Amino acid sequence: MTDRADYVVVGLGALGSAAAMELARRGHTVVGLERFALGHSRGASHDTSRILRHSYHTPAYVRLTQQAYDDWARLERDAGTDLVTTVGGVDLFPPDAAIPPLAYTDSMSEVGIGFDLLDRADVEARWPQLRLPDGAVAIHQADAAIVPAARGTRTMQEQARHSGADLRERHPVTAVRDLGAGGLEVETPYGVVACRGLVVCADAWSNEVLGHLGVRLPLEVTLEQVTYFRPERPEDFAPGRLPLWIWMDDPSFYGFPCYGEPTVKAAQDCGGPIVDPVDRTVLPDPAMRGLLADHLRRMLPGSGVPVRSVRCQYTLTPDRDFVLAPLPENPSVVVGLGAGHGFKFAPTFGRLLADLAVDGGTCTDLSSYRLDRPGLTDPDYQAHWLV
Numbered sequence: 001m002t003d004r005a006d007y008v009v010v011g012l013g014a015l016g017s018a019a020a021m022e023l024a025r026r027g028h029t030v031v032g033l034e035r036f037a038l039g040h041s042r043g044a045s046h047d048t049s050r051i052l053r054h055s056y057h058t059p060a061y062v063r064l065t066q067q068a069y070d071d072w073a074r075l076e077r078d079a080g081t082d083l084v085t086t087v088g089g090v091d092l093f094p095p096d097a098a099i100p101p102l103a104y105t106d107s108m109s110e111v112g113i114g115f116d117l118l119d120r121a122d123v124e125a126r127w128p129q130l131r132l133p134d135g136a137v138a139i140h141q142a143d144a145a146i147v148p149a150a151r152g153t154r155t156m157q158e159q160a161r162h163s164g165a166d167l168r169e170r171h172p173v174t175a176v177r178d179l180g181a182g183g184l185e186v187e188t189p190y191g192v193v194a195c196r197g198l199v200v201c202a203d204a205w206s207n208e209v210l211g212h213l214g215v216r217l218p219l220e221v222t223l224e225q226v227t228y229f230r231p232e233r234p235e236d237f238a239p240g241r242l243p244l245w246i247w248m249d250d251p252s253f254y255g256f257p258c259y260g261e262p263t264v265k266a267a268q269d270c271g272g273p274i275v276d277p278v279d280r281t282v283l284p285d286p287a288m289r290g291l292l293a294d295h296l297r298r299m300l301p302g303s304g305v306p307v308r309s310v311r312c313q314y315t316l317t318p319d320r321d322f323v324l325a326p327l328p329e330n331p332s333v334v335v336g337l338g339a340g341h342g343f344k345f346a347p348t349f350g351r352l353l354a355d356l357a358v359d360g361g362t363c364t365d366l367s368s369y370r371l372d373r374p375g376l377t378d379p380d381y382q383a384h385w386l387v
């Protein structure tokens with residue numbers, strides 16, 4: 001059976017759901033294809049929470065965060081629900097930190113984002129739950145916020161359907177054919193969808209889908225783990241009492257105040273093993289949990305005992321920059337990939353991917369996220385994931 005649509009979106013995690021929402025909002029016919037059930041936990045957009053922040057290492061990213069805050073506010077208005085919980089955030093830099101603070105302070109200063117530079121005494125006076133080594137410094141940014149992962153993604157799916165998108169779960173894409181001027185055909189076990197444009201947001205499975213068009217990206221999929229700890233006094237870790245925090249060293253860790261439950265969530269950034277998304281485990285990794293618990297015992301001693309862990313995938317480009325671009329050889333196919341830090345930009349990804357699919361371009365400078373950049377094309381490029 002062959003269906004027709006203006007656009008097909010492959011993958012309905014946060015990014016694909018946002019793209020389907022935006023294309024349908026603009027009046028285009030959209031078919032969204034998802035291999036698993038909507039809301040599944042095999043990818044990168046499930047679980048409770050994600051960090052939304054301005055503090056980034058380049059002015060381009062800081063500017064993109066300004067769009068992200070606006071796009072989340074627009075989604076809240078359209079959906080008539082609160083999605084952004086502002087709690088403030090601190091980037092914590094021990095002496096000789098592997099991730100230098102200057103890139104962050106310079107980038108935010110250049111864009112005009114306010115922040116406070118704090119020393120150890122300032123931090124521990126303000127947040128007595130935190131313990132830092134001598135000589136540590138911190139950047140506090142008051143707008144840092146928590147956005148809901150699964151609920152945020154579901155909200156974008158509901159908005160997409162509300163605007164007429166046809167979202168099909170358990171429809172794995174098994175083939176993609178480029179018919180040149182005739183457009184594209186996207187095949188699933190249930191039939192074919194003919195379309196004029198294709199948006200690929202398949203994250204860990206991007207190469208499986210793009211492989212049908214002879215494209216392969218230098219991606220690594222890592223199996224990350226977040227762990228929830230139950231403090232004896234959860235009130236001390238409530239929003240307003242504890243900010244979001246990121247430990248800017250190697251290893252790098254990050255964590256949340258309590259969010260919807262009396263636990264604190266924390267994790268290591270890029271601490272997971274490289275896996276194949278097709279047959280990866282869902283079981284907790286005791287060694288990863290132990291390393292994290294050791295760090296919390298030093299930095300957040302009241303955080304308590306681990307009560308559960310959740311696995312989740314990062315899909316990493318060598319330069320840890322996103323992909324937000326058309327295929328150089330076929331502009332009717334555009335690719336979105338969040339490189340392990342894309343959730344905060346999901347509504348913005350949706351808007352920019354729709355611009356690229358419909359207009360072939362956008363007013364935002366996306367040159368850092370092109371597919372023909374050295375980070376993706378230079379075989380000698382030295383991968384660096386800690387930013």
Ligand SMILES: Cc1cc2nc3c(=O)[nH]c(=O)nc-3n(C[C@H](O)[C@H](O)[C@H](O)COP(=O)(O)OP(=O)(O)OC[C@H]3O[C@@H](n4cnc5c(N)ncnc54)[C@H](O)[C@@H]3O)c2cc1C
Pocket residue numbers: 010011012013014015016017033034035036042043044045046049050051052171172173174201202203204205206208209224225226267312313314336337338339340341342343344345
């Ligand atoms: C532990 C963890 C913590 C994170 N924390 C943050 C954070 O604090 N802030 C932040 O901004 N980002 C964070 N991220 C990153 C962020 O969650 C991801 O960048 C984002 O969720 C990626 O969304 P996606 O839609 O591209 O991927 P996914 O949600 O993985 O969606 C891809 C979809 O494609 C589908 N698919 C694959 N192949 C096919 C096929 N052949 N046919 C049909 N469908 C297919 C998959 O089933 C999947 O649903 C974190 C990620 C992890 C893992």
